[in-house]
Amino acid sequence: MPRRMNLAAATARPGTFRLVGAALASAAAIVAVTGCAGLEYKEDVCSSGEYPVLSVGGTGSACVSDKQEPPAGFVRYPEGKVPQQVGDKWDVYWDTHTLDKDGKIIDAPDAG
Incomplete structure (x- = not known):
């Protein structure tokens, strides 16, 4: 039943x-x-499988595949100073700073 x-x-x-x-x-x-x-939404600087690189002598940046080295004219950010999200501490910092050809942090020439 x-x-x-x-x-x-x-x-x-x-x-x-x-x-x-x-x-x-x-x-x-x-x-x-x-x-x-x-x-609040936070946008990552690069997609998964990529890392950010900085242009030498300028404030330009790009994202490079984890499997590749930075292209000519670009270098990896110094350890501990890598921007992770748009607008984070290091993303803002690198708007007015850059690396010279010897890897030394300098004021960006175009950061008027």
């Missing part, structure tokens, strides 16, 4: 939908007031 399900136990209690609706409305109001401040 098939087992019967107790419909009273399977249905929501009266008022449950009002409570869920109120919670969703509250969450929507918080997002509207904060402007999604807690949901």
